[in-house]
Amino acid sequence: xxxxxxxxxxxxxxxxxxxxxxxxxxxxxxxxxxxxxxxxxxxxxxxxxxxxxxxxxxxxxxxxxxxxxxxxxxxxxxxxxxxxxxxxxxxxxxxxxxxxxxxxxxxxxxxxxxxxxxxxxxxxxxxxxxxxxxxxxxxxxxxxxxxxxxxxxxxxxxxxxxxxxxxxxxxxxxxxxxxxxxxxxxxxxxxxxxxxxxxxxxxxxxxxxxxxxxxxxxxxxxxxxxxxxxxxxxxxxxxxxxxxxxxxxxxxxxxxxxxxxxxxxxxxxxxxxxxxxxxxxxxxxxxxxxxxxxxxxxxxxxxxxxxxxxxxxxxxxxxxxxxxxxxxxxxxxxxxxxxxxxxxxxxxxxxxxxxxxxxxxxxxxxxxxxxxxxxxxxxxxxxxxxxxxxxxxxxxxxxxxxxxxxxxxxxxxxxxxxxxxxxxxxxxxxxxxxxxxxxxxxxxxxxxxxxxxxxxxxxxxxxxxxxxxxxxxxxxxxxxxxxxxxxxxxxxxxxxxxxxxxxxxxxxxxxxxxxxxxxxxxxxxxxxxxxxxxxxxxxxxxxxxxxxxxxxxxxxxxxxxxxxxxxxxxxxxxxxxxxxxxxxxxxxxxxxxxxxxxxxxxxxxxxxxxxxxxxxxxxxxxxxxxxxxxxxxxxxxxxxxxxxxxxxxxxxxxxxxxxxxxxxxxxxxxxxxxxxxxxxxxxxxxxxxxxxxxxxxxxxxxxxxxxxxxxxxxxxxxxxxxxxxxxxxxxxxxxxxxxxxxxxxxxxxxxxxxxxxxxxxxxxxxxxxxxxxxxxxxxxxxxxxxxxxxx
Numbered sequence: 001x002x003x004x005x006x007x008x009x010x011x012x013x014x015x016x017x018x019x020x021x022x023x024x025x026x027x028x029x030x031x032x033x034x035x036x037x038x039x040x041x042x043x044x045x046x047x048x049x050x051x052x053x054x055x056x057x058x059x060x061x062x063x064x065x066x067x068x069x070x071x072x073x074x075x076x077x078x079x080x081x082x083x084x085x086x087x088x089x090x091x092x093x094x095x096x097x098x099x100x101x102x103x104x105x106x107x108x109x110x111x112x113x114x115x116x117x118x119x120x121x122x123x124x125x126x127x128x129x130x131x132x133x134x135x136x137x138x139x140x141x142x143x144x145x146x147x148x149x150x151x152x153x154x155x156x157x158x159x160x161x162x163x164x165x166x167x168x169x170x171x172x173x174x175x176x177x178x179x180x181x182x183x184x185x186x187x188x189x190x191x192x193x194x195x196x197x198x199x200x201x202x203x204x205x206x207x208x209x210x211x212x213x214x215x216x217x218x219x220x221x222x223x224x225x226x227x228x229x230x231x232x233x234x235x236x237x238x239x240x241x242x243x244x245x246x247x248x249x250x251x252x253x254x255x256x257x258x259x260x261x262x263x264x265x266x267x268x269x270x271x272x273x274x275x276x277x278x279x280x281x282x283x284x285x286x287x288x289x290x291x292x293x294x295x296x297x298x299x300x301x302x303x304x305x306x307x308x309x310x311x312x313x314x315x316x317x318x319x320x321x322x323x324x325x326x327x328x329x330x331x332x333x334x335x336x337x338x339x340x341x342x343x344x345x346x347x348x349x350x351x352x353x354x355x356x357x358x359x360x361x362x363x364x365x366x367x368x369x370x371x372x373x374x375x376x377x378x379x380x381x382x383x384x385x386x387x388x389x390x391x392x393x394x395x396x397x398x399x400x401x402x403x404x405x406x407x408x409x410x411x412x413x414x415x416x417x418x419x420x421x422x423x424x425x426x427x428x429x430x431x432x433x434x435x436x437x438x439x440x441x442x443x444x445x446x447x448x449x450x451x452x453x454x455x456x457x458x459x460x461x462x463x464x465x466x467x468x469x470x471x472x473x474x475x476x477x478x479x480x481x482x483x484x485x486x487x488x489x490x491x492x493x494x495x496x497x498x499x500x501x502x503x504x505x506x507x508x509x510x511x512x513x514x515x516x517x518x519x520x521x522x523x524x525x526x527x528x529x530x531x532x533x534x535x536x537x538x539x540x541x542x543x544x545x546x547x548x549x550x551x552x553x554x555x556x557x558x559x560x561x562x563x564x565x566x567x568x569x570x571x572x573x574x575x576x577x578x579x580x581x582x583x584x585x586x587x588x589x590x591x592x593x594x595x596x597x598x599x600x601x602x603x604x605x606x607x608x609x610x611x612x613x614x615x616x617x618x619x620x621x622x623x624x625x626x627x628x629x630x631x632x633x634x635x636x637x638x639x640x641x642x643x644x645x646x647x648x649x650x651x652x653x654x655x656x657x658x659x660x661x662x663x664x665x666x667x668x669x670x671x672x673x674x675x676x677x678x679x680x681x682x683x684x685x686x687x688x689x690x691x692x693x694x695x696x697x698x699x700x701x702x703x704x705x706x707x708x709x710x711x712x713x714x715x716x717x718x719x720x721x722x723x724x725x726x727x728x729x730x731x732x733x734x735x736x737x738x739x740x741x742x743x744x745x746x747x748x749x750x751x752x753x754x755x756x757x758x759x760x761x762x763x764x765x766x767x768x769x770x771x772x773x774x775x776x777x778x779x780x781x782x783x784x785x786x787x788x789x790x791x
Contacts, residue, residue: 030071037096039105040069041068041092042105044153046154047091049157050089054091055374058082059074059375060074062375070105080095080117082378089160090159090378092107092109093109093114095112095116099130110159111145111146114159115171117386148164149167158381189408192274192409200261200418205257209233210232212230213412214227214228214273214275215271216284217262218270219268220266220267224268268416276410286410286411290336331351344402344405429515430460430469432519435456438454440454442526444525446529447500449483450499450501454498456471456494461517465493467491469493472510473510474510476508478506481500483497483499505526506523506526507522528561528562531616533559534623539553539556540629541629542630543727544735548601554598556596557595558594566594566595567590568590568591568593572588579603579605579609579631579633583601584598584600605633611628611629613625632728632730639729643676644676645675645751647676648752652748655743655745657742673752682700700715710726723736734751
């Protein structure tokens with residue numbers, strides 16, 4: 001498409017030719033209208049060239065000389081006029097410029113026109129051209145060129161005869177002596193194309209060179225996307241000294257940069273070529289760039305020749321003749337092997353000349369007339385001649401366009417890696433900071449995804465969200481799995497996945513890359529076996545009741561899942577193992593707290609046991625299953641009745657100051673007994689075994705709270721004190737429980753007959769059981785006591 005547009009410009013320049021004006025002739029010459037130039041046609045004496053059918057042509061008109069005089073319109077501040085014969089041969093040239101008083105066409109004007117149409121002098125500004133005209137006219141070699149033009153016509157040759165080597169050499173001699181230009185480096189030679197990136201956008205900008213580049217993008221050695229044409233700058237020097245120093249100003253502004261996007265992660269190679277001949281680079285980009293530079297070269301020349309008709313643009317775009325393309329195809333090999341800027345410029349001039357000489361069909365596309373074609377063809381012959389003359393000039397005596405083409409880099413290859421929405425050079429890695437947002441420290445069933453996703457935020461080195469960065473999710477331990485091993489961040493730098501754990505402790509790492517300076521996010525979690533269950537007694541075990549009666553507290557168990565949390569909806573099985581009895585208010589399915597309970601009515605006699613079974617999901621017994629409840633039964637009657645008799649203190653156990661303790665009295669030197677009487681009297685008897693069964697006794701009273709199942713003791717003048725709750729009470733065993741300031745304790749007794757060795761006499765000094773009270777600030781409804789160390 002770019003090439004098509006360039007060709008369109010070329011063809012546009014070929015138009016803009018107004019119809020030939022018939023001059024109203026009244027001797028001695030034509031009438032000169034406002035805005036026209038007029039002058040005489042001065043042919044050398046003894047001219048042998050064919051002078052039949054003379055006509056003076058400009059880019060916008062024509063005039064038939066009358067009495068050797070002409071008048072016609074021109075275009076632009078400087079212009080070229082052509083004197084043709086009926087055969088279309090160029091006999092003379094004119095060169096028109098501001099301040100000129102004589103527009104005559106002669107050997108002198110022809111020599112000046114030939115020089116001013118050379119490539120370098122065309123690149124001068126108006127002031128630079130005027131300066132150059134004065135310099136040329138003052139140079140002695142200029143007169144030799146004028147003489148060669150004259151001699152050519154006298155020998156019957158047209159001015160554009162490319163076999164006139166003497167005149168061609170004279171053109172080169174004058175050019176060299178008047179300009180003496182040399183090539184110096186410009187700012188763009190080192191880096192002719194500026195490459196700028198932002199996210200995944202690439203911008204290619206011409207860096208003050210006059211020639212064109214073509215860029216191609218490759219991924220995995222395959223071309224992706226179109227070819228991109230990076231236009232050169234149209235440059236002009238304002239003076240010969242600036243041209244000599246390589247200083248050129250913008251002729252038509254800075255070309256728009258080329259911009260494109262690299263889509264998708266991976267490595268991309270951008271090949272940028274100038275098409276410099278003889279570089280040994282025959283990539284597609286190089287061939288395209290060479291053709292683009294030839295086109296641009298031609299357009300730079302033709303831009304000075306014709307005004308552009310606006311109404312012709314669309315027609316040329318829709319129907320572009322193949323003239324120029326076919327000419328360049330024939331010269332492709334020659335262009336490719338051009339080993340200097342001068343040779344390349346000469347070839348380009350020859351191509352320009354040939355194209356202009358066969359441009360009739362181009363003009364017809366825009367309604368051009370015959371005289372327009374004649375002028376264009378004549379200028380084409382001139383350029384063909386100058387193309388040959390250029391070969392005799394030094395390499396420096398060329399346009400900035402051709403000079404830059406040979407001075408700047410022929411190829412520029414850049415490799416970029418796309419990581420998300422970030423571009424880095426190949427071989428480099430972007431530094432990312434990956435932070436945990438949520439999803440860590442979860443617990444869940446192995447084989448099932450955690451309820452919360454794992455979420456990270458990725459930032460670049462400057463703290464901005466990393467957009468479309470690839471996050472890698474790697475399981476470090478636990479054997480679980482993830483929904484994706486890679487995911488892409490959104491425009492907030494957020495990425496997430498779901499995590500399905502294995503059994504036990506789990507660890508997972510998230511990172512955007514492993515570049516030095518990058519950070520990673522570590523997630524920890526725990527997976528439990530969903531099949532696991534555990535059962536435990538919650539309350540109701542080891543109760544003391546009455547045979548045939550329902551226990552005061554229901555039997556309650558708790559079911560926990562593999563995570564250790566209460567599990568609802570689990571079916572349990574109740575079974576009475578011993579003692580008979582029955583269940584009331586029986587529950588078989590655990591509630592939301594994992595609890596299930598049943599009321600137990602004791603059997604008529606003997607030991608009482610209940611079994612509760614729970615199974616895992618796979619039908620195997622749960623951990624702790626079955627659990628067994630035990631209960632003690634007594635004869636029917638009140639606790640006050642059941643407690644009557646003599647009880648031997650067996651042991652005390654519990655927890656104090658964070659430490660568990662247990663004291664057994666079976667093997668103690670002192671054996672303690674409590675004797676409960678029907679009238680509420682209480683006797684504490686201590687037999688000192690090491691003193692020959694010496695007996696000490698203390699006397700007090702007791703009280704049983706039937707409703708609360710609690711025992712209270714009163715020694716002598718002390719206040720009544722809470723001895724403990726009655727956890728177990730039957731015909732053979734009694735267990736008391738009490739809490740105190742720094743722990744709790746159980747006191748266990750067994751029922752015995754009166755010992756025959758117990759003396760009836762009362763010890764001279766009775767010792768009391770020491771009572772320890774909890775402070776009021778920690779009491780739970782009572783002031784609990786415990787019976788300890790007797791003195």
